[in-house]
Amino acid sequence: MNWKRLAAAITVIAAVAAASWSYLVITYESDLGTMNIVQVDLTDSVSDSRIDNQLVSLDFASGAEDLSWSSLEINLMVADGVYGCSFGSQSNSETDDGKVLPKLGADGQTFTTVVDATDTESYTYFDVAQQLESNQSEFWMKFSSTDIYLNGDVAWAFVEGADFSEVHSVPEVMSNQTQDRLEWYEYDMAVHRVNPNDGVYVLVKDEVSFKVKFLTYYNADDESRYPTMQIASIGNSSFPALENTDIVVPSPCGIITNDLDSDFWNANETIRLFENGVNLCDGICVIELQIKYETINVEIELQKFEIGQ
Incomplete structure (x- = not known):
């Protein structure tokens, strides 16, 4: 056996594989957005x-x-x-800082909220109802990298495969299991991307209820560790954030x-x-x-x- 030729062949195969993988990563296109x-x-x-x-x-x-x-x-x-x-209403541009950045959609009812989860040593605490950064005792969700946990007093359900616009009410069956992190994504090894699962979470706490859909793990600059969600109230629930003039204005x-x-x-x-x-x-x-x-x-x-x- 010619070991030099074998080594050369292996090197060529590895280089082609690396080039193919690099091409997939560089040319990756998100499923988000529209061709309209x-x-x-x-x-x-x-x-x-x-x-x-x-x-x-x-x-x-x-x-x-x-x-x-x-x-x-x-x-x-x-x-x-x-x-x-x-x-x-629209978002108040004066609040465009901090670790929680909510943007009100054109419907005047739905926030698209980006959470800074870049700190791998501590959590960013998030109050869903107020659309504000919270603390260790009063949060709804906490974020660190891909790890997302719910507070112990949050009931939840995942409506698999549902579009955001299809979820209008709280499911009959809700879970109180909050000790484990949410399994909210899949990891695509081919392009090394975190992709949210297809579906909508329903969260209930203190008699208010919300639907939450994870859109992406990346911010506008394609930097990772910035989970981005659509959030709206459902049923007859109030949405306190919509009444907060520090967050929204006419x-x-x-x-x-x-x-x-x-x-x-x-x-x-x-x-x-x-x-x-x-x-x-x-x-x-x-x-x-x-x-x-x-x-x-x-x-x-x-x-x-x-x-x-």
């Missing part, structure tokens, strides 16, 4: 001193899918300001739609963005539009435009 393309119509746009003008009309190019309002984030950048568009940009489906921006639906009691544009006004779906930027045919000419 947003079209911009400025026909009825108005820019003057009033505080209720229509600024832009939006719809989708052909071949689109329906998008859940709870997963959408729509912002207008005008001058040096960033203004959220929703059916009610949205200066409203959404108008004639569609009766309040859960989805449908593929064939046109929406209008208008000033909601705030004068955003007066005279010539340059607007930059940003839309995210499941934390991923949506393609817009005309992202930056001018009205009031």
Whole structure:
């Protein structure tokens, strides 16, 4: 046997395998987001001193899918300001720091919340109802790297395979087992990625109930140890965070739609963005539009435009 040739062959095979693995990791694409393309119509746009003008009309190019309002984030950048568009409230931009970062979706009811779990020696404690960082005694969930635990007084269930929009009530059977960590993800060895399990958690504590869907383990810069969740109240439960003016404020940009489906921006639906009691544009006004779906930027045919000419 020619040992040199064998060693060379093994080296080549190992190099090819390493190159293939590197290619898979580098070219990995998340399942989050949408292929929809947003079209911009400025026909009825108005820019003057009033505080209720229509600024832009939006719809989708052909071949689109329906998008859940709870997963959408729509912002207008005008001058040096960033203004959220929703059916009610937007996140207070002054709270964009700390280890818990909640962002209110366009439905005005659902938060997309990122938790900093980068500390492997201690936990980040999270109050689901308040959407705030908590402490060791009053938390709902605690995070460290991939480890997530529930507090002992939280009842929970996992609705496997359910979409976030499909869960409206507390399941009849709930678990009180909180000693073990949540088995909320699978590890993909092919690309070395943490992928959340498909389904929705239901959490109940102090007579309030919430649905929680893990979207990703990565932040906007694709850094790991940043679990990101969609969170909304269910049933007749209150959501204290929505009443906290340190977290949410009235949205200066409203959404108008004639569609009766309040859960989805449908593929064939046109929406209008208008000033909601705030004068955003007066005279010539340059607007930059940003839309995210499941934390991923949506393609817009005309992202930056001018009205009031």
